Amino acid sequence: MARLIRIYEDNPNPKEIKKVIDVLKRGGLIIYPTDTVYGLGCDITNIKALEKIARIKGVKLEKSNFSFICEDLSNLSDYVKQIDTTTFKILKRALPGPYTFILPGAKSLPNPFKKKKTVGIRIPNNNIALEIVRQLGNPIISTSIRDEDEIIEYTTDPELILEKWDNLVDLVIDGGYGDNEPSTVVDLSGDEPLIVREGKGSLEIF
Known part of the structure; x- marks a missing residue:
């Protein structure tokens, strides 16, 4: 049975955030708000939790x-190869924001992702998500929680999310209604920015 915790984005309560961190550190799975759709996440350093998410999504972890x-761009070199000035300027301009950037993966990636040539980096413009990562001290892995309903696509009501995911996750954060449009995905691993998926973020900055 998952717990539902209400956290206000304007001023996330440190006590409530600590409850989330405790769940993550124990290898639990959380559903949390971002600046786009609600996400399913876990601590990037916990292999068992990563495997659980991969099973839920029906993918092999190393191919996921x-x-x-991430909290900001300061620890990017832990996960991403050295990037040029142009790429860094794009990231600086767009983040925090509703974008996922595909970048060349570093050799220091956590074990399950060692063979990945690229990784998706996200710094959402949402205080709850950023505060979780800040207090945890490292990134969380994330994937959006799609709905089977082709019309709805993404569930936006945290209470409905709880009903559906009750037996699969440990904690659902109610951060208010979510969006139903995912992030814009931009591949910056090549010579030119390539729009992989057009979502909430404006394309004008590219």
């Missing part, structure tokens, strides 16, 4: 395309 939710 999960995003890394």
Whole structure:
């Protein structure tokens, strides 16, 4: 049975955030708000939790395309190869924001992702998500929680999310209604920015 915790984005309560961190450190799975759709996440350093998410999504962990939710650009070199000035300027301009950037993976990636040539980096413009990563001290792995309903696509109501995911996750954060449009995915691993998926973020900055 998953717990539902209400956290306000304007001013996330440190006590409530600590409850989330405790769940993550124990290898639990959480559903949390971002600046786009609600995401399913776990601690990037916990292999068992990563495997659980891969099973839920029906993919092999080493072949998965999960995003890394980071606090800011300061520890990017832990996960991404050295990037040029142009790429860094794009990231600086767009983040935090509703974008997922595909970048060349570093050799220092956590074990399950060692063979990945690229990784998806996300810094959402959402205080709850950023505060979780800040207090955890490392990124969380994330994937959006799609709905089977082709019309709805993404569930936006945290209470409905809880009903559906009750037996699969440990904690659902109610951060208010979510969006139903995913992030814009931009591949920056080549010579030119390539739009992989057009979502919530504006394309004008590219």
